[in-house]
Amino acid sequence: MLNLDFHASGRHFLQIPGPSPVPDRILRAMSLPTIDHRGPEFGALGRELLSKVRQVFKTEGPVVIYPASGTGAWEAALTNTLSPGDQVLMYETGHFATLWQKMARRLGLEPEFLSLPGDEGWRLGVQAEMIEARLKEDREHAIKAVCVVHNETSTGVTSDIAAVRRAIDAAGHPALLMVDTISGLASADYRHDEWGVDVTISGSQKGLMLPPGISFNAVSDKALSASRQAKLPKSFWAWDEIVEANKTGYWPYTPNTNLLYGLNEALDMLLGEGLDHVFARHQRWAAGVRTAVEAWGLEIQCRDPKVYSPVLTGVIMPEGVDADEVRRLIYERFDLSLGMGLGKAKGRMFRIGHLGDCNDLTLIATLGGCEAGMKLTGVPLKGSGVLAALEYFANHPLDTDR
Numbered sequence: 001m002l003n004l005d006f007h008a009s010g011r012h013f014l015q016i017p018g019p020s021p022v023p024d025r026i027l028r029a030m031s032l033p034t035i036d037h038r039g040p041e042f043g044a045l046g047r048e049l050l051s052k053v054r055q056v057f058k059t060e061g062p063v064v065i066y067p068a069s070g071t072g073a074w075e076a077a078l079t080n081t082l083s084p085g086d087q088v089l090m091y092e093t094g095h096f097a098t099l100w101q102k103m104a105r106r107l108g109l110e111p112e113f114l115s116l117p118g119d120e121g122w123r124l125g126v127q128a129e130m131i132e133a134r135l136k137e138d139r140e141h142a143i144k145a146v147c148v149v150h151n152e153t154s155t156g157v158t159s160d161i162a163a164v165r166r167a168i169d170a171a172g173h174p175a176l177l178m179v180d181t182i183s184g185l186a187s188a189d190y191r192h193d194e195w196g197v198d199v200t201i202s203g204s205q206k207g208l209m210l211p212p213g214i215s216f217n218a219v220s221d222k223a224l225s226a227s228r229q230a231k232l233p234k235s236f237w238a239w240d241e242i243v244e245a246n247k248t249g250y251w252p253y254t255p256n257t258n259l260l261y262g263l264n265e266a267l268d269m270l271l272g273e274g275l276d277h278v279f280a281r282h283q284r285w286a287a288g289v290r291t292a293v294e295a296w297g298l299e300i301q302c303r304d305p306k307v308y309s310p311v312l313t314g315v316i317m318p319e320g321v322d323a324d325e326v327r328r329l330i331y332e333r334f335d336l337s338l339g340m341g342l343g344k345a346k347g348r349m350f351r352i353g354h355l356g357d358c359n360d361l362t363l364i365a366t367l368g369g370c371e372a373g374m375k376l377t378g379v380p381l382k383g384s385g386v387l388a389a390l391e392y393f394a395n396h397p398l399d400t401d402r
C-alpha cells in the first residue's frame, strides 16, 4: 500500500532503462533562456550540434532531429522510405520490436515478423541467418526493408547489426536496413556508416542522458533516394524540408530549443570523455550487475553471453514470485525505480538500468535496494549480489581509474 507519510530525502534512484538520470550539467544547460529560433545564435547552435551528433551515430550523413519521443522517429523512418502495402521484414526480439511491427501494420505496410518458438526470441539476439534465408526466397525483391532493434530494452539483449548487414548482402537483396537504437546509442557501440544502416532511429532519454522529448533519424544516401519515391503520407516527418533547413542550422518549425541546449551539452560530455571510454564504462557496469544476479542465484533474461546488453539487465524472478510486487516494495521502501516486465515478460522479471549518468556506487546502492527488497518479499537468494558486485568493481578498474 502506498505510504502517504513517506517523504523522500536524498536523491531518487531512477534505475529504469530510460529515462535515465539527467546530469546536473545538462539540467543547467537547459535552464538557459529560450532564444529566437530564427536568430543568428540559434543557427550557430544548430550547425554545431548537427555536426557533433553525427559523431555519436558514426555517420557522415544527415541526422534529422524531431521534437518527439522515439516512437515518432520510428514512424518517420517508415513513412519517409516506404509506400502503402510494402512488405517489410521485422524480427521479434521483444516488446519494442513488437510495438514497431504493430505500427508498421497500422501505417498500411505488410510486416512479416520473424520469430523463434516460445519465448526464445526474447532471450537471444536477432538470428541473422533467418533474415538471410528469408531474403534469398524473395527473388522478386518484394521486401522493401529489414527492421531490427539493436538494444531490446524489454529484455536486455542486443543484436549484431553488422551480421544483419552481412546477411542482407549475402542474399544480394536491395532492402533497406532500419535499426532502432533508441536505448543503445551512446551506451553501446554503434556504427551507422560502417554497418551499412540506412535509417537509424534513436531517442534522447536513454544513453544521451537527456529528458524525453527529442528523437533522431540518421539517414543514408540510399534512404534519402528512397524517400523521393515513397508514397506513404508524411508531412511533419518528411526529411526533405528538415534536411534543407538544417544546412544553415535551422528547422522548418519551432525546434525544441532547450532540449537542444541539453543535447549540445550531452554531446560535449560524451565526445569529451571519448565514446570508447563511455562504452567500456557501460560494459563494466553490466558485468558487475550480472555478477550480482549470479550471486543471488537468479537467472538473467539474456541467454547468449555474446549479446548481453551493456544498458540494462533483465532479472527473472523464481516461479511463483510476482516481479511487480517486488518492484513496488523496492520503490516504496527505497525510492528506487526499476523497469517492469513488458509484454510477454510482464510480472516475470524486473529490469535494472545501468546507463548514462551512473557510477559504481549508484549501482551498488541500486543492487542494495534490489537485494533488500527481494529479502523483504521472501525471494530466496543464494548469496549477496552487493558483495559480489563490490568485489567485481574492485577487481576490474577501468584504465582511467586510479
Ligand SMILES: *Cc1c(COP(=O)(O)O)cnc(C)c1O
Pocket (backbone or CB within 6 Å): 018, 069, 070, 071, 072, 096, 149, 151, 152, 153, 180, 181, 182, 183, 203, 212
Ligand atoms: C524507449 C524505447 C522506444 C520507445 O521510445 P519512446 O521515446 O518511449 O517513444 C522504442 N524502442 C526502444 C528499443 C526503446 O528503448
